[in-house]
Structure formats: structure tokens, C-alpha cells
Amino acid sequence: MMKLNRRHRRGAVVSLTSLIDVIFLLLMFFMLSSSFAKYQRIDLAGAAPSQTAAQREALLIAVAPTGDLLIDGSLMSLAVLPAYLHALPKDPLPILAVKPQAGASVQQLVDVLEAIESVGLDATLVASGDAGAMSR
Template sequence: MPVKLSPPKRGRMSMTSLIDVIFLLLLFFMLTSTFSKYGEVELMAAGKAATAEERQKLFVTLGPDQVTLNGQPVDLSRIADLVRSQPQDGQGHLVLISPDDAASSQRLVDLLAALRQVENLQTVVLG
């Protein structure tokens, strides 16, 4: 007597757990990513200033805890006002920045952000 074996019945696979996992992954990536806009810092090489001769030159030395403008110690929060008060010939100022070896890059970015407030200002970071 032949025995007929029927193939096992497959039940429907539940998609509920897959949807939950996808939702959790989506939520995780949304919460861990940053949506902030990063600021740009414009740097110019020392040799590329075409109109450098026409501008009033100012020299800023940047140390780890001190900033000097033309050899005089200044506060980083007031440097934009001091640069504005310097005499100029109408072309604006050229600020040559010489960072010390011990100065951090964050300090340089803070200085450039403070100087960005001045109109007709060109900054050159020296090696």
C-alpha cells in the first residue's frame, strides 16, 4: 500500500517584527545624526594676495593664551573693534596672522570668526 506524504504546509511569514526593526533603525539613525550647519573658515595662502600692497597691513601673533596686534597684547573678544579703529587708506586692512606652535586650531578658528565681522578685511595665515 503506497503512502502519500503531503508536503509540509508553510504558514505566512509575519512582517510585523521586520517593520519594527526597520522603524527602530530609522529612529536610531535620525537621533544619532547631526543636522547642524557647519561654518566655513576661509583661508588664503601667503603667496596669493594680489592686492596686498594696497592695503593697510596689521600683524597678529596668536599664542595659546595671548593675542597680540602689532606687538600690543589684546583681548580676543575686542580684536575686531581694534582692527576697525586702525587707520586705513580706503582699501581695507590686510591682517597677517602668525600662529604659535602651541596655539590650537580652535583658537585660530575663534580668531578668524572674530575678524570676519570687519568689513573690507583680508586675512592671511602665515605658516
């Protein structure tokens, strides 16, 4: 009988260096590609009123498709809205309700809400009766 020299195979040595390098590169990629910026938001809920809603009047601001605003039957532009809001009586402060008319764009609505927020007031968004009233 012939004796064959068999080499004993040792287990394959796996180097963890390349695995650690890949994990480090992924960590660096995700850290550098993420953004820690604070996104702006518009608070539609508003703060809790100091008085009951029954004691306060409601002021409806309708946003027309032309960008004009209809407030208490008066047609005005967005540029004069902050001055109009400053002239409102502070005690009791009316509830501001913003309603888009059919054909008004979302950007026009956001511009009105930002103008109201710039004065330091809160507004409630009133949904229009038509689901497709807002255009892009």
C-alpha cells in the same frame, strides 16, 4: 507494498510584518539620532578682494604663546583687537595675515580669527615655519 501517507509540505509562510517593524524602528532611530544643526566654520579663504593684492598693505598679526598679539611691533591683548581693527583705514583695507608663534595653542588662534570675523573682516592664516609650532 505498503502505501505511506506522505503529507505534502507547503512552503513556509514568512510574515513580513516583523520585517516591516524592524525597518520602521531603524528609520525612527536614525531620524531621531541625526542632527540638523548648522555647524559653525571659519572661512580662511576670504572673499575676493576688490583691489589687487599689490595695492593693499599686509598687516601681520602674530599670536604669542601667552595669548598676546604682536601687530606692527606693538604688543596688545586680544580684548583690544576689535577696536584696533575698527580704527584701520577702510580705503584701502589692509590684508590681515594671522601667524601663530611657536608654542601658541590652536584655541588662541581660533579666538583671534573669531575676533577678526566679529568685526566683519577676513583673515589669511599664515603657516609658521615649524610644523610642531602649534600645541593642543
